[in-house]
Amino acid sequence: FFLLRGTTKSTGFTAESQVSTATHTTICRTPEPPVCRGPLGEIKAINDTWESKCHTCTCNITNSVECKPKNVTSTTTCKDNEILVTINKTDCCQTHYCVEKTCEYKGQIYKVGHNWTDPSQPCHFYSCEKSGIILEKKMCPELNCPEEQRIWDNDHCCYTCKETCSPKNYSVNVNDSNCFGKMETSVCVGQCESQHRWELSGGIFTMKQKCRCCQAEKSENREISLTCNGDISKKYNYTYITSCRCHVCD
Numbered sequence: 001f002f003l004l005r006g007t008t009k010s011t012g013f014t015a016e017s018q019v020s021t022a023t024h025t026t027i028c029r030t031p032e033p034p035v036c037r038g039p040l041g042e043i044k045a046i047n048d049t050w051e052s053k054c055h056t057c058t059c060n061i062t063n064s065v066e067c068k069p070k071n072v073t074s075t076t077t078c079k080d081n082e083i084l085v086t087i088n089k090t091d092c093c094q095t096h097y098c099v100e101k102t103c104e105y106k107g108q109i110y111k112v113g114h115n116w117t118d119p120s121q122p123c124h125f126y127s128c129e130k131s132g133i134i135l136e137k138k139m140c141p142e143l144n145c146p147e148e149q150r151i152w153d154n155d156h157c158c159y160t161c162k163e164t165c166s167p168k169n170y171s172v173n174v175n176d177s178n179c180f181g182k183m184e185t186s187v188c189v190g191q192c193e194s195q196h197r198w199e200l201s202g203g204i205f206t207m208k209q210k211c212r213c214c215q216a217e218k219s220e221n222r223e224i225s226l227t228c229n230g231d232i233s234k235k236y237n238y239t240y241i242t243s244c245r246c247h248v249c250d
Helices: none
Strands: 001-007 012-020 049-052 056-057 065-069 082-088 094-101 102-106 109-113 115-118 119-129 132-136 151-152 159-161 165-177 178-189 197-199 204-210 213-226 232-248
Touching: 102 119, 102 132, 102 197, 115 165
Parallel strands: 178 232
Antiparallel strands: 001 012, 049 056, 056 065, 082 094, 102 109, 115 119, 119 132, 151 159, 165 178, 178 213, 197 204, 213 232
16 A cells, blocks of 8 residues: 545645555466376376286377277187187286187087997987087998897997798608609798998998898708609609808899
8 A cells, every 4th residue: 555645725734545555466377297197197208108908008299198909919829629718807808728628418528539429319429529529320221120039239229130040841742753752851941131231432322232041051962762653662862951041142
């Protein structure tokens, strides 16, 4: 403030008065220069590089942070019987590791190289390979014989028929030029296994047949005497079958 002095004409007194003036000061602040800060709030210098949440970040020349996603490349090498498994441990990072290849069938886990069967499908054979489950189906020959004559394999998939080929004796009345007699002879009777199977050749399935017949295996010569007119006896030779066997049909 400052003091003013003056004299009035009417009284002759000198008057003083004070005038106060207010001073206003404006403070101008200079803005702080930009800085780069790391994931923990620490200050980073220009061209500093760091990693944060699977990003590669750099402090550029303007002190601004630039972040780019990392290229996550797996360097894990798995064996032939293993597969590479990737798991997201965080929102962006991945973990890679190898696990042994396995096959799952009806809730059961099998390792590569293992084989198994299914009791409900005795003609199906399964194996666990590197590429997955391999199914092999056994083709059975087309046979037809009563249940009591069927001989099943160990898997109860295919059966063969019990061969009943054997000699059967019977009598034959012989009449030759008024010579008569009764001959005891034999023939081969019974069932032999005949097969029909499918074979794959050149990408085409073809049916192969194997026919077997009940035929004589061993025999012997026998003699028969026929009675002719005047009680004359006449001898004849014939073949008598002593054993039979199943042979491939001609």
